[in-house]
Amino acid sequence: MTWVAAVARLRARRESGVLVTVVTVRGHAPRDAGAKMVVGRSETWGSIGGGNVEAVAIDRAREMVTTAKPEPELIDFALNDKVTNEHGVQCCGGTVTVLLEPLSVVRAVAIFGVGHVGLELARILARQDLDLHLIDTRSDILSATRLEVLADAVAQVHVHHTPLLPEEVLEELPSGTHILIMTHDHAEDAALCDAALRTSHLGSIGLIGSAAKWVRFRKRLATEGDHDEAAIDRIKTPIGLPDATGKEPATIAVSVAADLLRTFETEEN
Numbered sequence: 001m002t003w004v005a006a007v008a009r010l011r012a013r014r015e016s017g018v019l020v021t022v023v024t025v026r027g028h029a030p031r032d033a034g035a036k037m038v039v040g041r042s043e044t045w046g047s048i049g050g051g052n053v054e055a056v057a058i059d060r061a062r063e064m065v066t067t068a069k070p071e072p073e074l075i076d077f078a079l080n081d082k083v084t085n086e087h088g089v090q091c092c093g094g095t096v097t098v099l100l101e102p103l104s105v106v107r108a109v110a111i112f113g114v115g116h117v118g119l120e121l122a123r124i125l126a127r128q129d130l131d132l133h134l135i136d137t138r139s140d141i142l143s144a145t146r147l148e149v150l151a152d153a154v155a156q157v158h159v160h161h162t163p164l165l166p167e168e169v170l171e172e173l174p175s176g177t178h179i180l181i182m183t184h185d186h187a188e189d190a191a192l193c194d195a196a197l198r199t200s201h202l203g204s205i206g207l208i209g210s211a212a213k214w215v216r217f218r219k220r221l222a223t224e225g226d227h228d229e230a231a232i233d234r235i236k237t238p239i240g241l242p243d244a245t246g247k248e249p250a251t252i253a254v255s256v257a258a259d260l261l262r263t264f265e266t267e268e269n
Contacts, residue, residue: 014106
């Protein structure tokens with residue numbers, strides 16, 4: 001398997017890993033500069049030459065996988081019999097520098113309702129390296145023609161047409177997915193809010209709408225949904241930056257996207 005395919009496999013599995021690259025070689029070494037391997041929690045793909053160099057790189061990569069915020073690292077190796085190595089002697093005679101680059105699990109965002117605001121928001125978020133899930137009950141809203149604007153997306157875009165119960169998609173979403181609820185139907189929004197609070201593996205939950213809408217929803221979530229105040233407070237509404245007051249779909253979308261990116265930064269700190 002090529003290193004590109006291995007990176008894609010880790011992403012699809014939503015597993016972290018490390019890309020290991022031989023960046024410089026002086027003298028003789030098992031592999032030339034540019035050789036790569038990918039290290040996951042329990043598997044490796046490719047090779048940077050075997051021996052002590054590869055074994056040390058794998059050990060360090062596995063340590064990085066379990067680190068909260070790993071940074072790229074360079075490791076220098078001298079390949080001679082005078083160096084004490086952890087995994088045996090390599091006496092090719094040269095020196096090697098290896099770069100370890102963390103491959104983090106990308107974030108996931110789910111937009112429930114891909115109407116005017118939802119589509120504008122999808123266009124913005126599609127420029128980010130994340131998994132973007134688009135969910136709607138209306139097939140025409142998710143038509144290939146309408147979603148052509150996402151053709152050059154950096155994000156991995158997943159489209160879910162759910163004509164009856166969009167809340168069923170919540171269980172299928174990756175752990176930590178950030179939820180944005182903005183459907184065309186307030187009853188659908190309410191059902192999604194209730195279901196999202198009952199789905200334990202999700203990230204933040206945002207709801208578009210007015211203060212009056214939230215008063216009704218909050219009461220319903222407490223009385224009919226039997227959610228306590230702490231649970232209900234997980235839902236952020238209104239979404240977006242508070243000082244962005246424009247009502248055009250594109251303006252709202254920019255505000256919501258900026259607010260979400262700020263949430264991402266908060267998670268990192």
